[in-house]
Amino acid sequence: MAQPLNTYNAFVEPASLSHKIYCADEVRRHEPEAARLSGLNMYELMERAGHAAFRQLLAEFPQCHKLLVLCGHGNNGGDGFVLARLAREAGMQVQLVAIGNSDKYSEDTRQAQKRWLSSGGESLTWPVPLANHDVIVDALLGTGVKGEVKSPYRHIIDELNKQRLPVLSIDLPSGLHADTGNPCGIAVNAAATVTFVGIKAGLVTGAGKQHCGKLGFSALGIAENFNRLATPLAILASANQLAPLPQRKINTHKGDYGRLLCIGGNKGMHGAIRLTAEAALRSGAGLVKVLCHPDSRMLVAEGRPELMLADADGKTEALLNWASCIVIGPGLGQDAWAQSQFDTLMAYQKKSSKPMLIDADGLNLLAARESSDLPENTVLTPHPGEAAALLDQSGAEVQADRYDAVNKLTQNYKSTVILKGAGSLVSCNNRKFVLEQGNPGMASGGMGDLLSGLIGGLMAQGMSAANSALTGACIHALAGDLCAEQQGQRGMIASDLIPFIRELVNR
Template sequence: MNTYNAIIEPASLSHKVYRADEVRRHEPGAASAAGLSMYELMERAGHAAFRQLLASFAPCKRILVLCGHGNNGGDGFVLARLAREAGLEVTLIAVGDHHKYSADTRQAEQKWRASGTDPETWPVSLVGYDVIVDALLGNGIKGEVRAPYEDVIGALNQQPTPVLSIDLPSGMNADTGSPCGVAVNATATITFVGIKAGLVTGKGKQHSGRLHFSALGIAEAFDRLATPVALRVRGSELSPFPPRHCDSHKGDHGHLLCIGGNQGMSGAIRLTADAALRSGAGLVKVLCHPDSHALVASGRPELMVSADTEKLGALLEWASCIVVGPGLGLDKWAESLFNHVLKFQQQASKSILIDADGLTLLARKKNVSLSENTVLTPHSGEAARLTDMTNGQIQADRYAAASELVNRYQCTIVLKGAGTLIESTRQCYVLEDGNPGMASGGMGDLLSGLIGGLMAQGTNAENAALAGACVHGRAGDLCAEKNGQRGMIASDLLPYIRQLVNC
């Protein structure tokens, strides 16, 4: 497996994620290269949004369209005109200063007026509609949302009618997904030309609802001009794991050593070891606290479990990969083991994954040198400790946080959460798979064992982290499809993990 590539490199623009200024800078050139004016591109956006409205919310008869004074509002004027031409009952509310309309937005507004009705003005009731279209603010918002937009968005978020946001939910930072004071909670969002980075991770996933994409027919030209900040990936796009040779034996498929399981925390390291076995690792050993030995070993005879820390040196030499941290604790026993492992890894440069308490212990150290075959798997709280930031700062810009961790530790980072980020010194990925049901104890321990098991089998750190995260997220989704999200526990995913690594 040492040549395994986790993802077949995606060619589609729908896999690529861009900063907002990258889209703004290259959209006109791409449109020009495709023989389109910017107004013609606006017409295409309005058509795409109207098609999505019908696809997502049919049957709908009464719609309310909220248009701001930017080009996002121009898209809304086009959609409203098309909806009325199609026989829908349409109310259009113009919000903001009409003197600030661009030439393209003004042209779209004039075509709406020519079709028979002037825009209404805020405030109005939001009750009595089948769908509300949010075309208030685009991706160029700077600073906090101000009145009257703040009032409109606040009212919009308090009513139950489904909302379709055009390009991105109004008030959301296009690059980070964080609300600029307040942001629309959309039922669905259709974004154009390039997928904005904030739509696919952190709070942006919640605000966006179901995400749809249209390149508006300029994909080829835009793809040549613009540089993505990340690639979107999903488990269904994993390259198949290579078949095993018929004459292989257990020693050919990796030796994984899992270190953790302090007093009262046996479950974490057991989940890690179980996931490693289900990933296909040939041999898995666990070094845990003596009080945890029986619980870790119980019911899993395939695991080799030791509580003898005097054998740590020999175990480290035996391993092809080391996972340290799940249930490790922070006492002297834990700190001694962690320091020994870190010193060994710096000398031997073996593959290692650090998670959970191991990350807390790592954060206490200054100027630590880690090799590129290291994977760190923090959630936002652990990332905050590793970067001397707050949890809020991490969540406010997850891309910046992941990059800071990569720059600091020069290894592969898996920043867990909604829209998990996998970033190495080479590339950043955003995971599409996963669901809120996975927000339960032990899921991270499972992920550590899965990635560690793949590294033990010879997959490099970046590809193991990417494949492991994809399998983990997809396993959670398959589990949720069968039994629902609520009540999902980590061990529920083990059968699906085995299924997916055999696809």
């Protein structure tokens, strides 16, 4: 049934734990009770974790015959003992190295070790040659790591990372901070990771996404009770989870689908605002107008007659009155012309509060303002460098804790925020989402401009800021993945995504 976009709700609450993200403390707090309610003791849960890890090993590395398992003295090590026993029983050649102080073993880990030894296995001591194995299992350190990793673990992780052998990490790569994904001085570079009960926040964004490799998940059979007890930090979102966009009414015209004004395209930077405007058209916006530097006008309009060019000579307020939504920033620059456009818009928004998206140099100009007051229907789309400017931090500080950064941006600017990067974060309406899709091929000029136009086009059609940000970000990420599937990641450019965006908004 046809309905307007202003009634559209993008998000469908996931029932599965495989799409929920948790802080490590939340998992530790509720895992024992969830196991108890499910009729399991903690050793039985450890056995299930070992079995799940072994299944992941077989799925990811089916040719594995010679296996090295590195076990620390925590419960991760207990999972490693279970996996090693199962692999040995399956006919693999298994070497197990026990690291750390066995006096610190929990009763569950001690029981797992006893069963490993009873099965005929033996525990070796470090060092051992690494090159004689097909796969290495990292069961060294768990979610409790906070400070810098110290030797012998630091030395072992360093040796692992020097090898070209694939590593399967249990629960999370050793040395990775479970909540931020930032290495605690050093972290294992895993080919694959299998995590249990709840997906840890650090595995799905920033550096953590790189370190964990391919991510697998098992709820260990306690999903129903854990789901009821624990509160997720964020939702792992993808375009496949979005509610379909509503059908258009039959009796309709272009004016029903919004009027977007795109401000940017300073001298020599016309391409950015052109990408923004074209993405808005492909999102379904009815009318798209570009206000750019006079020297850029001809280049912006060339080859896309559907775009309108704005003449701002003394008519800026009339242009802003015309628009149902404004995007500012792509190719804007930070010179006097750019500052004038930005100041005019900010003054206008004090009395009108129209839906607005700020990107690129618009964010840098925003960072330089004394006031952070913005209409609540504003979307900010910073990359880590722009986020750093907005927060008066370094880019490294932003990347060290992306969840904290997006929280601060949302609180400071009272806006919907997308913190771009590997595992982009979307913060809106007191909820956080982490994008599951997207790929490194999208690390090229113009991708952010395209995203701004897609989101701006949806907002212009009446969709809320929060729904537009989540929908646009998910579609943009999946468009990049579809493009990569057909043409590869290397050499991908922003305009390659436009046909896929059009396809996705019509699904």
